[in-house]
Amino acid sequence: MTSVQIKDVPEETHAVLRERAARNHQSLQEYLRNWLIEETSRPTLDEVLARAGGRSGGSIPTEAAVQTVRDDRARH
Numbered sequence: 518m519t520s521v522q523i524k525d526v527p528e529e530t531h532a533v534l535r536e537r538a539a540r541n542h543q544s545l546q547e548y549l550r551n552w553l554i555e556e557t558s559r560p561t562l563d564e565v566l567a568r569a570g571g572r573s574g575g576s577i578p579t580e581a582a583v584q585t586v587r588d589d590r591a592r593h
Contacts, residue, residue, distance in 0.1 A: 521553075
């Protein structure tokens, strides 16, 4: 595994992070490591949109889509 070092963290920020780690019964290192892993496990909106934009699929005219929705609503 690799290491990450962050310098020049404001004192107040450091204190809040230490407090949160303590509340979770973790060291600051454990807390930040888990937070980084969790944060990067979820794609950003830009990443989701980029993946969706790369997919190919069918396309129908807007009016046809609107009519399909209207027909479906009329059945229910």
